Amino acid sequence: MATSTSSASSASSKISPMNSPSLRLPRLLATALIVGILAACSTRPPAPAPAPAAPPTPVAQPPLAGPTAVPGTLAQSKSRWVPVAWSELPGVEEDALHEAWNAWLRNCERPAPAFAPLCGEVRQLSIATPEEQRGWMERRLQPYRIETPEGSAEGLLTGYFEPYLEAARQPGNGFDVPLYRPPADLGTRKPWYTRQQIETSREVQAALAGRAIAWVRDPVEAMVLHIQGSGRLRVQEADGSVRLVRVAFAGTNDQPYKSVGRWLLDQGLVRDATWPGINAWARANPQRVNEMLWSNPRYVFFREEPLDALDAAFGPRGAQGVPLTPGRSIAVDRQSIPYGTPVWLASSGPTAQLARLVMAQDTGSAIVGAVRADYFAGWGAEAGELAGRLKQNLRLWALWPKQ
Incomplete structure (x- = not known):
């Protein structure tokens, strides 16, 4: 058989369960938890051919609602992006970036216009060390904290x-x-x-x-x-x-x-x-x-x-039109985050502690709002149990190419 439930568990190898039972429950229990x-x-x-994702529009007019806009803040229909230092991102020095690079290579099969110029470098870095990958990201990308238009950076993470x-x-x-x-x-x-x-x-x-x-x-x-x-x-x-x-x-x-x-x-x-x-x-x-x-x-x-x-190593095609990577793909509200955007995700709760690079590659009818994501856990019983229990706080940072 080309795959098994254990293949999906490796995609979540860096997730730290908290106060949870064994992840090896019978398949029916794991499924029914959903x-x-x-x-x-x-x-x-289904995964239609998406329209090209436009870059966030600099907020020059009209002024943002809520708190005073930070210089360089960008806006989407349902969110505002506030520029921050890389040091604000939790766990940025510890993430196993090579796991996320598979999802990024998938991004480059149908890249958003803003990221297409970077895809050659992304491919070259697929065999680089985590330190080289991290250094490249810090040179080429600017982190933006994603907030509601009113200024809240707290949201909800679920799983599928x-x-x-x-x-x-x-x-x-x-x-x-x-x-x-x-x-x-x-x-x-x-x-x-x-x-x-x-x-x-x-x-x-x-x-x-x-x-x-x-x-x-x-x-x-x-x-x-x-x-x-x-x-x-x-x-x-x-x-x-x-x-x-x-x-x-x-x-x-x-x-x-x-x-x-x-x-x-x-x-x-x-x-x-x-x-x-x-x-x-x-x-x-x-x-x-x-x-x-x-x-x-x-x-x-x-x-x-x-x-x-090859297909068995990835999930189904998401709304971006590329196969999803277990543990590294998320579904988002496209009016908050364009498809193909690298996103730093941080979440902690009774189910898991997560601090990692993911890619916005899918959507769902219940995934609505500025700071909202559905985490693709993979396939099979272990992934089903994780997805079924995951419902906790969320913070997100968009990583956008520097001008």
Whole structure:
């Protein structure tokens, strides 16, 4: 097999867990932890060809709202960037920059205009020492603390990942939950049918006949895959062979997203929507699991992509159009941070301590605001557990080319 859950854990090798259980829990527990924080995740769109990212506009007119603008401050639609010294960045001397360089090389496949002139040097530095890489960054890039227009530098960090599921090409033997390609008439009817209609209506199922990519065992795991927007399948082929493939986001039914955790809370069925509460409720109420799942009418359709050895070392393509690097790619609000921007990230909390170079390469419908990021943890059980628990404070610094 080209990869395993352990391959994703190496991408987070420099994360320091705090007061957390072992990261080697069973796959179902790790996946289901995501369900407990559904509001922190969102289905990701496909990777369209992004429009070139314009550099931040110098604030000369009109003056910034809030505190007095620092000379040299830059502005985006939802954020302001305040120039700072490199010494302000926590842990800047300790980061294993060679890990981030893989993500930077991916950036250079579709660079933002401001960074395209640097890509030749970035490629040359891919085999440099961390000290050489750090020295180059300090010479060529200016750090800017990212703040809200009102001057707050504090925000929220969450996580996302690629679920890793067992699957089969044909239903049966416990594999009875389909993952569908988009139906032929998806664009002619908006919104398309709800999750409940898709799973119960003969008319709708007829429209999806022959559209199943594969079948998985657990409807809750399938819903997590829908929420994350992509995943990896270890597929049993009809001839008995096994193949690793990726299923990537290909569209939705255009129905609103609703959190099943919120539904359980609103119904008074659990006191908190973390995994222990949801899992205990599902075990005690198997006859109501579909009712819980159907409370979220949003349904995601996928496309199948091959996974060769190189592809398997990276995640799916993000909104920038480049493959995501575990532990080094983040999803951001593009109105705060342009795609392709190197970002220094600092976060501490009950789940992890992070101080590292990452790349803004993706987005998500729930990732909104100036100081807001979703951390791509990788794939499989360990990444799922980390992503499922990650919800803590955040500070960000954009690294922009010096003029």
